[in-house]
Amino acid sequence: MDALKKTRIWTYSVIGVFFIAAVVIIINAYATTSVNDSGNVTEVSQAEPTMAPTPVPTMTPAEPDEKEAEDDDGLEEGQMRSFLSGLPVDKAMGMRRPIAVMLNNLKAAQPMCSISRADVVYEYVVEGAITRLMALFEDYEDLDKIGSVRSCREYFVYTELEFDAIYCHYGQASYAVDLLNSDYVDNLNGLGKEGDTVYYRTTDRKAPHNAYTGAEGIDAGIDMMGYRRNHYEDYKGKFKFCDLDKEVTNEEGMKITYMAPNYKINKPWFEYDEKREQYGRFQYDEPQIDELTGEQIYFDNVIFQYNKWAQLDEKDYLAFDCHSGGVIQYFTHGRMVPGIWLRDIKQAHNGNVDMCPIRYYDLEGNELEINNGKTFICVIQDTDIQNVTIRE
Template sequence: MKKKMLKFLAGVLISCTLAGSAVSVQAEDNLEMQVTSYLTGEDVPESVGRRRPIAVMLGNDTNGAPQSGTGNAGVIYEAPVEGGITRLMAVIEDYDNLQRIGSVRSCRDYYIFYANEFDAIYAHYGQAVYALQYLDQHVIDNLNGLTLGNAYYRTTDRVAPHNAYTDAAHLQAGIQSLGYSQQYPEGYTGHYQFAPEGTEITLDEGAPATLVKLDNFWDNHPWFEYNAETKEYSRFQFNAPHVDQLTGQQLTCDNIILQYSGYQAYDANGYLNIDTQSGGSGKYITRGKAIDITWSKDSQWGTTHYYDSNGQEIQLNRGKTWVEIVLNDSVGSVTLQ
C-alpha cells in the first residue's frame, strides 16, 4: 500500500542573534504516516486507516433521525426492516473526536453479513431473534448493548429506545473488555477497488443519474441530488436535507450502489430474510451517471463484488459510498433522471 509522509510543524520558535537583535526559535516535528483508507480510497492517518472500523446500527424513522456521527462514515448501508422503515449501518474508521454516535438500534441478521465484509466491529443494541444464531456463535466481533453496558450510554433528549449512543471512549471500553483486536488481519486488502490516484470514474457511456429517487422506501422516501461543482451527491429524506445532527451538515457521497436483492418473510411480523449471498443485479452511480452492474459473493461470509457489463469489477471514485439494498419486487419504484 502506498504511504505518504505527512509532517506537522508545531511550536516554532527560532533562536539566533543577528545584527544585535535576538530572535528565538524552537521547532518540533510531529510525523505520522498516511495510508490509503480501505473505506474511501483517500489518504488518512495510519492510526485511523489501519484500525478496524466500527459498523453501527442506526435508527432511521422519524424518532431516530437525524443521526449523530454519520458525517464521518466512509460507507453507509440502507436496507428495509419490518414495518416499512429503513435502518442505516454507518461504517466509520475516524471516530475518535465524535461527541456521540447514534442512536444505536438493534441488529438484523443481514446487516451482520454486510458489516463482516469490512472486517468491522459491529455495534448494535439488541437484535431480532433471527440474528441470535450468528451472534451466539461469535462469528463476528460485536458490541451488544443488551449484554455490554460499558459500550453505550443513554441521553435525555430522546425517549427510549431512541436514546442509546456511544462514542470513542465507550467503544474502546467495550472492545477492550471483550479482547477484540483492532488490527486488520495480515494480508487484508480491503473491500472496494478505487480509481488510481489522480484519475476519476466518469461512466461516460452511462445513463443520466443526477437525481436518484428511492420511493421503494415508502416511509422516508430518500433521494440523492448530484452537484456538478462538488461532484458529490447530496442526500435527502423525509422531505428535507438529511443531516448529521452533530454538525448540522447535509450528508453527501461520491458513489451510490444499488444492490437488488431477493428476500423472504421470516414471519407474519414482517421480519425480512434478505438474501446477501445469491447475487443479482443493480446500478453503480457516480458523477451524474449510472451503469448496470451485477453482484456476487463466493461464500456466505465473503465479500460482495460488483461487475460491469463486460464482467470487470468496478472501480469506485475515491470518497464516501452509500449502498442501497433494494428488494427485487420494488426495483420499479426507483427512479433515475
C-alpha cells in the same frame, strides 16, 4: 417531454438493460454457502428467498490487473489507501478495524448524530417498511456521540463482515442470535454485559430513540470483550478504488441526477450537486442533516444493490440473500452504469464465505472502479426494481 414521462423512460430503460444482462451473466457458481462450527461448508442460515424475478446465468469475473498490487500513488511513508474511502490514511488507522454502527432511521430519531463522519453507509428495509442504516467509521476517535443506536438484523451482520468491522447494536431480532453468537462475529451489544460500558442514554428524546455511543465507550467495550483491534493478515478490503490522481466519470453511462430507491416510509432520494460533484441525501421531505454539523450529508458514490429476499413471519421480519449475487446501479459524477454484485469467494477468510466481500463488476465481468470518498449503498428488494425512480 414532461418530467414524469422522462422518469418512466429512464426507469424502463434500466430495467431493460438488467433483463439483457441476465441472459449473458452467470452467478450460479457463487453458491449460497457458509462454514459451520466443524469447518464444513454448508448452506447459509438465512431463509431461502421467495422470488427471483430474473434468472441470472453464470459468469467468471476477469482476472485482476497486475497493476493493482503496485503502489503507484506516491503515498507518504507510513500511509496507505483506506479500505473504506480509498483516500490516504496513516497505516495505524487504515489497518485498524472499523466500527459498524446500527442507526435509528425513524422520523422521531432525526437528526442522526455523526453520520457525516461515516465513510460508508448502508440502508436496508426492516419490518413495517421502515429502514435502518448501518454506518461504517474509520476515524472516530474524537466522536463522543454516535447514533441513536438501534437493534440488529441478520443481513446487516453479513454486510459488516465484508469489512471485518466491530459491529455496534442495541439488541437484536431473534433471527440474528445464532449468527451474532458465531465465533467470527465481534459485536458490542447494548443488551449484553458490555452494554452499560459502551452505550448511554440522553434525556432529550424518549426511548428507544435516545441510545448513543462514542469512541471512549467503544474502546472500553473492545477491551472488555477481548476483540482484536486490527484487520486479519490477509484482509484485502471490499472496494476497488481508482488511482488518487484519477476520477471515475461513468462517461459511457446514462446521465442521472435524481435517484429514489422507493423506500415507503422515509421516502429518501439523492440529488446530484454539480458544484460539489457529490450526491445530497434527502428523506422525510427534507435534506438529511447531521446533528453534529447541522449540515446536509453528501456522498461521492451511490450504489443501488438489488437482493433477493423473503418475509420470515407474520410480524414482517425479513431476510435478504447476501450471498447469491444480483444486479446493481452505480452512480457517480451525475451518471449511472449498470453492473452485478458477487461474493468474492477467493477471499473467504479461513474458508468462511460469510467473511468474503461482495464485489461489483460491469456487464463484461471487469471489477468496477469507484471514486475515492464516501459511499452510500441502498440494498433494495429485487422485486421492487420496477418502482425505483431514476431520472436526468
